[in-house]
Amino acid sequence: MCQIFKLYSFKNLHLKRELTHTVYSGLYSGLYSGLYSGLYSGLYSGLYSGLIEKSLTKLFEPYCQF
Numbered sequence: 001m002c003q004i005f006k007l008y009s010f011k012n013l014h015l016k017r018e019l020t021h022t023v024y025s026g027l028y029s030g031l032y033s034g035l036y037s038g039l040y041s042g043l044y045s046g047l048y049s050g051l052i053e054k055s056l057t058k059l060f061e062p063y064c065q066f
Helices: 002-060
Strands: none
Touching: none
16 A cells, blocks of 8 residues: 555656646746747847948938038
């Protein structure tokens, strides 16, 4: 009887550990993917806006000289 209980508690503990591991791994993967996507989108938007701004100023610079 004690052996069965030990086995059950060990299995339960293992299951709990697996569950927490999956939860944490999912959390971390979500966090990392969100971080990376935010970083990349910010980088790209900054790059594109900077490039567009520079190209526009270069385009209109001859006309805008006072």
